[in-house]
Amino acid sequence: MEQPIVHEASGGFPNLVKTRLHKVLSEIGHAFTLFFQTLIQIFRPPFQFDLLVKQLLLIGFNSLAVVIVSGFFTGMVLGVQGYIQLKPYAVEGSVARFVCVSVVKELGPMITAFVLAGRIGASITAELSTMKVTEQIDALKVMGTNPVKYLVVPRFLACSIMLPTLTIYSTFAGIGGGFVAVVTLFDVNGSFFLLEVQKNLFVGSVLISLIKATSFGMAIAAVGCYKGFSISTAGGAEGVGIATTGSAVISLIAILVLDFVLNHILFNILGLV
Amino acid sequence: MISIRNVTKTFGGKNVLNGLSLEIPRGETLVIMGQSGCGKSVLLKIITGLISADSGEIWFDGTEISSLNGKKLNTLRRRIGMLFQSAALFDSMTVAENVAFMLDQHTDLDKQEMHKVVDEKLSLVDLAGVQDLRPAELSGGMRKRVGLARALAFDPEVIFYDEPTTGLDPVTCTEINQLIRDLHERLQVTSVVVTHDMHSAFSVATRMAMIHEGRQIAYGSPDEMINIDDPILQQFILFGAPDQILNMENPILKTYLGR
Numbered sequence: 325m326e327q328p329i330v331h332e333a334s335g336g337f338p339n340l341v342k343t344r345l346h347k348v349l350s351e352i353g354h355a356f357t358l359f360f361q362t363l364i365q366i367f368r369p370p371f372q373f374d375l376l377v378k379q380l381l382l383i384g385f386n387s388l389a390v391v392i393v394s395g396f397f398t399g400m401v402l403g404v405q406g407y408i409q410l411k412p413y414a415v416e417g418s419v420a421r422f423v424c425v426s427v428v429k430e431l432g433p434m435i436t437a438f439v440l441a442g443r444i445g446a447s448i449t450a451e452l453s454t455m456k457v458t459e460q461i462d463a464l465k466v467m468g469t470n471p472v473k474y475l476v477v478p479r480f481l482a483c484s485i486m487l488p489t490l491t492i493y494s495t496f497a498g499i500g501g502g503f504v505a506v507v508t509l510f511d512v513n514g515s516f517f518l519l520e521v522q523k524n525l526f527v528g529s530v531l532i533s534l535i536k537a538t539s540f541g542m543a544i545a546a547v548g549c550y551k552g553f554s555i556s557t558a559g560g561a562e563g564v565g566i567a568t569t570g571s572a573v574i575s576l577i578a579i580l581v582l583d584f585v586l587n588h589i590l591f592n593i594l595g596l597v
Numbered sequence: 598m599i600s601i602r603n604v605t606k607t608f609g610g611k612n613v614l615n616g617l618s619l620e621i622p623r624g625e626t627l628v629i630m631g632q633s634g635c636g637k638s639v640l641l642k643i644i645t646g647l648i649s650a651d652s653g654e655i656w657f658d659g660t661e662i663s664s665l666n667g668k669k670l671n672t673l674r675r676r677i678g679m680l681f682q683s684a685a686l687f688d689s690m691t692v693a694e695n696v697a698f699m700l701d702q703h704t705d706l707d708k709q710e711m712h713k714v715v716d717e718k719l720s721l722v723d724l725a726g727v728q729d730l731r732p733a734e735l736s737g738g739m740r741k742r743v744g745l746a747r748a749l750a751f752d753p754e755v756i757f758y759d760e761p762t763t764g765l766d767p768v769t770c771t772e773i774n775q776l777i778r779d780l781h782e783r784l785q786v787t788s789v790v791v792t793h794d795m796h797s798a799f800s801v802a803t804r805m806a807m808i809h810e811g812r813q814i815a816y817g818s819p820d821e822m823i824n825i826d827d828p829i830l831q832q833f834i835l836f837g838a839p840d841q842i843l844n845m846e847n848p849i850l851k852t853y854l855g856r
Binding site for chain 1: 642645646647667671672674675677679681682683685686687688698699702703747751
């Protein structure tokens, strides 16, 4: 009895890898199909601005406080760590530059994206997958409404618009956090800190930050909507839970991968500062 | 009105529909019956274009629907209404917003005109004063009624009912059956009811079709169905049909009752 099991196990592993790979590639293909359908539907009338405004408020306004708090404390940590690391080399005066460059180019968009991936990406998936399981998406189709146009487009646009907007707040909060930490805890002059920030804040850096944030916003919405749509009607409550967790995890990974790719393109290829 | 020709559909190697052909005449209430998992709901989803058949044709008033692109299919869908098994109401909207959804999406009616249509459709299903409630605040029977009012909002030519009485108590089942009959008489719409509830089937049908193993095995009026000598159909009728239609002097029923 054992022989076929061993045989199956040794022959089964490549098959298992093949099946998994096929599943992953198929999911990526479907996700990109949804992404391109969304891009097409954005430009097709009718334009439902009321749905967009609703999502802008839901995604933007309701996330503002958490984004500012996250940005502020990240800035504080950066300020404290930067000062401690730079002091032995007697270059603690560069802490403002360290905080400014890190927050503007990297941590501002990244922290905002992480907060929104957990808060909004997961919520989009939970909402859409529940609609799928309860046949509400089928009902939309039967009533002659395109679910991509009605459900995905407003969420995709709102994420793409609100991510850079929130990133601006989170960046200011981060620099503010660094300022508060360094000025109150260490012997750094506040005016000097602000002057250094002003000297190191370039248009190119802000542009990089906004390009990254917009891309992260698109990724969060695309993953959230795809995971919500990809659940089977028979998935039930368990399926909704799995899809929601999957959405948060994939969004976080997508943000990290995108960040690397964008860093390479923007800094190495395009040579932005 | 609707012609289903040699439709096949396979899920995971299992033939759910196996060359099914069926005619749905205009103005009739056709009940499609069959055991759970025999492909009734799949057939409904294929007719409404929610899933595509592996092969075969679905003709809707002279148009073959599998050949339609998204836009044309959506235009055709405005001619149909569907009551889902779970009612499928949008839980983020009020009852009034649910009923007015198609009008809001596909017409230029102003709010006042939409309110008028909503009130009219809700009164058709004997519901009033629930416009501002959310679906979660409604009972199962009320949800089905709102689902039906929503299906009626665009004055459809065909209404599809997917298991309209499933999960309801006997009194509410009777009310829903009465409602389906009333709507058929008042609006003269073509209705397609998918069910395995034989009480409901005999209560609303003007035509019946029995599906077994993905094929149609019987078709006719309720009276004709009782006289069709098919063991699967007769089992269904004997164990499910209401007493008043079971004439035990019927030789065919007697034969199967004896077994």
